[in-house]
Amino acid sequence: MNFLAHAHLSGKNEKILLGNLIADSVKGDASKNYNGNILKGIILHRKIDTYTDNHPVHKHSRDLIRYPYGKYSGIVIDIFYDHFLAKHWKHYSNEPLKHFTKNVYKILTKNFFLLPPRSKRILPFMMGQDWLANYAHFKGLDNIFYGMDKRTGFRSGMKEATSVLKEHYTLLENDFKAFYSDLETFTEKEIGF
Numbered sequence: 001m002n003f004l005a006h007a008h009l010s011g012k013n014e015k016i017l018l019g020n021l022i023a024d025s026v027k028g029d030a031s032k033n034y035n036g037n038i039l040k041g042i043i044l045h046r047k048i049d050t051y052t053d054n055h056p057v058h059k060h061s062r063d064l065i066r067y068p069y070g071k072y073s074g075i076v077i078d079i080f081y082d083h084f085l086a087k088h089w090k091h092y093s094n095e096p097l098k099h100f101t102k103n104v105y106k107i108l109t110k111n112f113f114l115l116p117p118r119s120k121r122i123l124p125f126m127m128g129q130d131w132l133a134n135y136a137h138f139k140g141l142d143n144i145f146y147g148m149d150k151r152t153g154f155r156s157g158m159k160e161a162t163s164v165l166k167e168h169y170t171l172l173e174n175d176f177k178a179f180y181s182d183l184e185t186f187t188e189k190e191i192g193f
Contacts, residue, residue, distance in 0.1 A: 002075075002078040002079050002081070002135075003021060003082065003131060004085055004101075004132045004135055005048075005078075005081060005082055005085055006020045006021055006023075006045055006048065007021060007100075008092065008093065010041060010044070010191075011191055013041075013191075014107050014111075015036060015037030015038045015040075016038075016040055016041035017041060017104065018038055018041060018107060018108070018111050018114065019038040019039060019040060019042040019043075019044070019045065020045045021045075021104075021108065021119070022042070022119045023041070023045030023046060024045070024118075025115075025116040025118035025119045025122075026042055026116055030043070034114075038114070040191070044187070044191060047190055048183065048186075048187060051183065051186050052078070052179075053074065055179055057175050057178050057179040057182070058077065058081075058175075060175055061077045061081075061176075061179075062074055062077050064168055064172070065077065065164055065168070068157050068164075069156065069158070069161075069164075072152075072157075075148070075156075075158075076158060076161050079135070079144060079161070080161075080165050081179070081180070082135040083135045083136065083141055084172070084173055084176035084177070084180075085135070085176070086132075086133065086135040088177075089136070092180070092184075097132075097136070098133055100132075101130065101132035101133045104132060105126075105127045108123055108127075109123070125147070129143055129144075131144060138162050138165075138166075141161070141162045141165070142162050145158040145159055145161045145162060146158075
């Protein structure tokens, strides 16, 4: 899953959310630099990623786009799934999406000094382009995928990913709906909602 799903799956605890969102930038033993609920959030993120990578529905989605994305297919699907989460947000949360994303940015900004360097570099772009809310729109996805493709030296081909999403839209949307309810159940057990 990508940023929006990880934020959503963090519950109401700000430090778990913080850990969950910075986890990809924390390499190795996270307990060397983090503790408490931030560490719990980092561990939660890693468990979510493992669960996601091994789930048959997510695997089905990845296989659908394996060509042309190869090793990047998981990343692309994670962003597609964030698109569907944003699109169907009212089904998964009582809080308006814009209010939720504004609060996430506030938490990240308030804890800026705790962010690893990579997260500090990403945050201004994430906020400036409102990634979390703009996952809902094709134009927002285009911008996100272009930026990611640029970071890979345009080897990933992600700048064309939105057209692949449109091509397989209904099938991927159905995969997301089947998968995300399982993921929510898994996460609720992990953090004890």
